[in-house]
Amino acid sequence: MTSQNRPPKFAQWLLNIFCRADYIEDLIGDLDEEYAQNLKSKNRSKAAWLYYKEVFSLILSYALVKRKKDHSIHPYSTTQNNIAMLKNYFLVAYRNLVKQRFFTAVNIIGLSIGMSISLITMGIFSDILDYDKFHSKRDNIYRFISRTYDQNRVINYATSPTTAADFLYAMPEVEEVVRINRLLIGEVMFENKGIDMNGFFVDPNFFSVFSFNLESGNPEDLNNPNNIFITKSEAYKLFSETDPIGKTVTISPYGDFIVTGILSDPPKKSHIQFDIIGSYKKLALLESENKLQRPINSWDNLEDNYTYFLMREDTDVATIQSTLNKIAADNQELTKGYELTLSLQSMNDVNLSKELRYSIGPQWDIISMIMIVVISLLILVPACLNYANISIARALKRAREIGVRKVVGGNKNQIFMQFIVETILICLLSFGVAYIMFLYLRNEFIGILAPASASGILLEVTPSMLMIFLAFVLLTGFLIGIIPALHFAKIKPLSALSSRLPTRATGKINFKKILLTIQFVISLGFIMFVVIIVDQYRYSINYNMGFNNENILNMPLKNVEGDIWKTEATSLSEVSNLSFSSNLIGVSMYNHTWVMDDINADSILVFQTFVDQQFIDIHDLQLLAGENFPNEMPKNEMYIIVNEQFVNKLGYKSNNEAIGKTVELQNNTMVQIVGVLKDFHFSAIREKIKPFILRYDPSQFTYANMKIASNDIFASVSNIEKSWKKYSQQQFEAKFLNEEIDEAYQWYYAFVKMIGFLGMLAITISCLGLLGMVVFNVENRTKEVGIRKVHGASASKIVFLLSKGYIKIIVIAIMITVPITSLLLSTLLPYIQHYNKGVSVIAVVLSVVILIAISFATIASQTWKAAQSNPADTLRYE
Amino acid sequence: MKGFLGEFEELVLLTIATLGKDAYGVAIKDQIQKRANRSISIGALHSTISRLEDKGFLTSHLGGATAERGGRKKRFFELTEDAKLALGAMKSLRDDLWSESQVKLGFSND
Numbered sequence: 001m002t003s004q005n006r007p008p009k010f011a012q013w014l015l016n017i018f019c020r021a022d023y024i025e026d027l028i029g030d031l032d033e034e035y036a037q038n039l040k041s042k043n044r045s046k047a048a049w050l051y052y053k054e055v056f057s058l059i060l061s062y063a064l065v066k067r068k069k070d071h072s073i074h075p076y077s078t079t080q081n082n083i084a085m086l087k088n089y090f091l092v093a094y095r096n097l098v099k100q101r102f103f104t105a106v107n108i109i110g111l112s113i114g115m116s117i118s119l120i121t122m123g124i125f126s127d128i129l130d131y132d133k134f135h136s137k138r139d140n141i142y143r144f145i146s147r148t149y150d151q152n153r154v155i156n157y158a159t160s161p162t163t164a165a166d167f168l169y170a171m172p173e174v175e176e177v178v179r180i181n182r183l184l185i186g187e188v189m190f191e192n193k194g195i196d197m198n199g200f201f202v203d204p205n206f207f208s209v210f211s212f213n214l215e216s217g218n219p220e221d222l223n224n225p226n227n228i229f230i231t232k233s234e235a236y237k238l239f240s241e242t243d244p245i246g247k248t249v250t251i252s253p254y255g256d257f258i259v260t261g262i263l264s265d266p267p268k269k270s271h272i273q274f275d276i277i278g279s280y281k282k283l284a285l286l287e288s289e290n291k292l293q294r295p296i297n298s299w300d301n302l303e304d305n306y307t308y309f310l311m312r313e314d315t316d317v318a319t320i321q322s323t324l325n326k327i328a329a330d331n332q333e334l335t336k337g338y339e340l341t342l343s344l345q346s347m348n349d350v351n352l353s354k355e356l357r358y359s360i361g362p363q364w365d366i367i368s369m370i371m372i373v374v375i376s377l378l379i380l381v382p383a384c385l386n387y388a389n390i391s392i393a394r395a396l397k398r399a400r401e402i403g404v405r406k407v408v409g410g411n412k413n414q415i416f417m418q419f420i421v422e423t424i425l426i427c428l429l430s431f432g433v434a435y436i437m438f439l440y441l442r443n444e445f446i447g448i449l450a451p452a453s454a455s456g457i458l459l460e461v462t463p464s465m466l467m468i469f470l471a472f473v474l475l476t477g478f479l480i481g482i483i484p485a486l487h488f489a490k491i492k493p494l495s496a497l498s499s500r501l502p503t504r505a506t507g508k509i510n511f512k513k514i515l516l517t518i519q520f521v522i523s524l525g526f527i528m529f530v531v532i533i534v535d536q537y538r539y540s541i542n543y544n545m546g547f548n549n550e551n552i553l554n555m556p557l558k559n560v561e562g563d564i565w566k567t568e569a570t571s572l573s574e575v576s577n578l579s580f581s582s583n584l585i586g587v588s589m590y591n592h593t594w595v596m597d598d599i600n601a602d603s604i605l606v607f608q609t610f611v612d613q614q615f616i617d618i619h620d621l622q623l624l625a626g627e628n629f630p631n632e633m634p635k636n637e638m639y640i641i642v643n644e645q646f647v648n649k650l651g652y653k654s655n656n657e658a659i660g661k662t663v664e665l666q667n668n669t670m671v672q673i674v675g676v677l678k679d680f681h682f683s684a685i686r687e688k689i690k691p692f693i694l695r696y697d698p699s700q701f702t703y704a705n706m707k708i709a710s711n712d713i714f715a716s717v718s719n720i721e722k723s724w725k726k727y728s729q730q731q732f733e734a735k736f737l738n739e740e741i742d743e744a745y746q747w748y749y750a751f752v753k754m755i756g757f758l759g760m761l762a763i764t765i766s767c768l769g770l771l772g773m774v775v776f777n778v779e780n781r782t783k784e785v786g787i788r789k790v791h792g793a794s795a796s797k798i799v800f801l802l803s804k805g806y807i808k809i810i811v812i813a814i815m816i817t818v819p820i821t822s823l824l825l826s827t828l829l830p831y832i833q834h835y836n837k838g839v840s841v842i843a844v845v846l847s848v849v850i851l852i853a854i855s856f857a858t859i860a861s862q863t864w865k866a867a868q869s870n871p872a873d874t875l876r877y878e
Numbered sequence: 879m880k881g882f883l884g885e886f887e888e889l890v891l892l893t894i895a896t897l898g899k900d901a902y903g904v905a906i907k908d909q910i911q912k913r914a915n916r917s918i919s920i921g922a923l924h925s926t927i928s929r930l931e932d933k934g935f936l937t938s939h940l941g942g943a944t945a946e947r948g949g950r951k952k953r954f955f956e957l958t959e960d961a962k963l964a965l966g967a968m969k970s971l972r973d974d975l976w977s978e979s980q981v982k983l984g985f986s987n988d
Contacts, residue, residue, distance in 0.1 A: 025940075025950050026903065026940060027903070027920065027924060028950055029903075029944070029947045029948070029950030029951060029952060030902070030903035030904050030920050030924075030947075030952075032947045032948050032950060033904045034904055034907070034920065036946070037904075053919065054920050057920070057921030057922060058920055058921035058924070060921065061922065061924060061925040062928055062929065063921065063925045063927065063928045064924075066928045
């Protein structure tokens with residue numbers, strides 16, 4: 001082809017801009033061939049014009065678009081050398097991490113702390129979900145749960161009336177019913193050796209419904225009420241090497257039992273935990289012998305019985321519920337003053353459900369699980385924000401690198417991949433550190449988070465758990481890497497290589513500031529929680545309960561007769577006075593009854609304690625009207641002493657008016673009010689003071705309350721113990737009332753320990769982030785500082801100049817956090833403890849001061865260094 | 879079947895069929911010009927061809943270097959089985975419609 005016959009050069013060049021020539025060789029060939037044809041029949045300019053037309057139509061055509069797409073380099077494209085690229089990504093990432101050691105360290109420390117807490121959370125969740133997995137019929141096992149309403153509150157129970165089981169036998173959908181009674185608790189005695197054990201009275205099909213293993217013996221043995229099964233490990237403790245089968249053990253007050261079977265220890269991840277299993281038939285015998293505190297078969301006994309049952313496959317559970325509602329309605333007249341309803345709960349829902357009273361085994365209510373997740377996110381998120389912050393801050397320096405990459409042919413996807421790989425590498429390194437931290441932390445957390453009964457929370461690392469961990473790490477890496485990666489991938493090479501970029505990046509500073517503010521809000525939130533809860537703890541410990549709790553030693557009487565003990569104890573010089581009571585005051589109060597009078601239609605819930613005449617004296621309770629129980633009490637119960645709340649609730653105009661009035665108790669006893677007490681905290685101070693009565697019934701006395709006169713507490717207690725041993729073989733137990741009350745506040749301590757620890761982690765992470773930002777800023781402004789110093793700026797001025805931006809952020813964070821947290825806590829505290837101190841100004845100020853001190857120390861450590869630097873050194877580099 | 883055939887797509891496929899082993903860009907364009915008297919641009923032709931490739935009606939291969947067009951290779955196109963079936967279905971549909979037509983169509987046979 002001669003040069004004259006060549007198609008127009010400009011048109012060819014134009015085509016090349018849009019598509020590389022080698023992708024469209026055949027198309028260019030077609031164009032050229034047509035041009036050559038046209039030349040034969042038309043003149044040159046006409047042919048050239050037609051050529052241009054063809055080129056433009058081609059440029060706009062789908063054909064070209066498609067070929068371009070087919071030939072673009074896909075990051076996962078198999079035709080490209082993928083492994084080499086991946087290797088390169090890792091190499092570049094590694095070099096960058098090593099080059100920026102300080103920022104790498106900040107990121108890894110922060111992320112590993114955040115991740116370790118998340119690992120613990122995931123471990124706890126996975127353990128909880130693993131609970132009760134060993135039951136082969138798990139999916140068809142249900143239990144009854146109950147709910148009571150009265151005018152004031154709703155209570156959910158894991159228990160149900162025993163008689164509810166009777167209805168199940170008649171239902172065709174129900175295959176098996178297992179009644180479980182939790183009263184089999186006590187010291188199991190064998191030849192003068194006693195071990196405390198917990199267990200249940202159950203029906204024999206306990207072993208066919210649940211997958212608990214009976215090593216020797218037959219489930220049918222439980223048809224004999226006096227037979228008992230014992231777990232292998234407890235049997236070893238009690239009988240050591242000898243064969244336990246056939247041995248007789250004694251459990252007071254129930255009597256003798258014969259061991260006829262050995263149980264495997266229940267799996268740790270079972271919500272039903274036991275050492276011994278007795279026969280359900282024993283309960284009827286015990287009731288006839290008057291050895292039970294409550295009637296077993298009454299509809300309102302919601303304290304002892306659990307009803308589990310096995311449903312037939314493919315039963316529609318919803319249909320059962322209507323039957324249950326009917327049963328509840330039919331029995332309505334059996335409960336006074338409140339409604340009782342029943343519902344079903346699947347075995348799969350037992351461990352993670354709403355809060356249930358008398359729940360069997362450990363139980364995690366959903367709200368606290370959500371709290372745990374939120375808290376671990378509150379720690380992980382600041383660490384991720386650090387990463388994002390530092391990445392964006394370093395964007396300016398990285399922009400050049402990306403510009404060059406793009407100029408030599410790197411495309412968007414490759415840049416994106418490079419940054420994602422870098423982030424994931426950091427996350428994997430952090431995971432390594434987090435995993436080691438996890439191994440150290442987990443026992444601490446098991447101790448704090450899981451109740452002692454939840455022995456199934458082991459946080460053991462199984463291969464599947466490890467896979468979940470790794471997936472979590474990769475996901476975290478991807479999520480925190482995606483914003484910087486997208487940002488970098490979009491950088492235009494031209495602007496990246498020119499020096500104009502810095503002005504473009506100013507928009508991002510706001511974003512950076514917002515991230516930093518969020519971190520400080522979280523940190524201050526944690527600090528305020530800790531400070532205010534500590535404040536609350538101090539307030540509770542020093543709270544005036546309205547009665548004397550000093551020097552009162554409470555001792556369970558167990559099998560010792562009250563009168564005998566009274567003679568013995570009062571003969572001791574240490575005991576200045578002694579009273580009896582059915583339960584302790586100042587701690588959680590459950591003992592309650594219902595009271596009716598002529599005026600009020602509805603019966604009223606009142607809390608009660610059975611005491612003798614000395615009780616008021618020993619506890620320094622104040623009588624506002626009337627008098628104490630008379631010294632000579634009639635054989636039948638006739639008198640009660642009430643508190644002010646009781647007087648108000650029943651609508652008497654004054655305390656004096658109440659004296660002499662008669663009311664009816666739940667068991668139809670008519671009693672007369674002889675005294676009115678000033679309100680005192682008969683229950684823990686987390687509960688509001690409610691109507692309360694003191695009753696007199698020596699058969700209910702279970703505690704001796706002894707006033708100790710001596711100053712030598714230790715000697716006194718051991719003297720009393722010596723006396724105790726004269727009357728009983730059982731373990732001597734005694735506790736001072738004030739210690740018992742303070743124990744109720746122990747959870748504050750555990751809470752503070754946990755929140756304090758987590759808060760410290762959150763603060764550490766935020767400070768690391770702050771440190772990273774300050775270091776970066778100071779580095780960038782080295783020259784500016786040098787020039788200012790040369791011109792005579794003082795060190796303090798420079799510190800202020802460099803810190804100014806951060807001070808603003810901290811002030812904003814304080815302004816956001818203080819009102820929100822104060823409001824949140826002052827709303828929450830009454831739910832935790834009715835009598836609370838609230839959010840005090842001093843606590844808020846203290847929290848703010850702590851935050852300011854920590855953050856200013858962080859900022860000053862860097863800015864002060866910069867201010868001290870010699871301008872001659874900093875300005876020398878150019 | 880991977881989508882409907884348009885009128886022009888059908889024309890392109892049939893042209894490629896008539897050209898047999900010699901079906902490449904300019905040849906197809908010329909045939910359409912000659913037989914249907916339709917002038918189309920190379921861009922439009924190749925767009926349609928690309929779409930037909932997407933639908934799985936065409937395959938292509940590059941030929942060897944040529945003398946007549948600056949040594950640039952030709953891309954030859956071939957019908958796939960799908961295309962043959964689609965064309966067949968189209969034809970029988972047309973034949974049916976023609977034979978059952980109540981109106982006199984086109985040039986008369988009588």
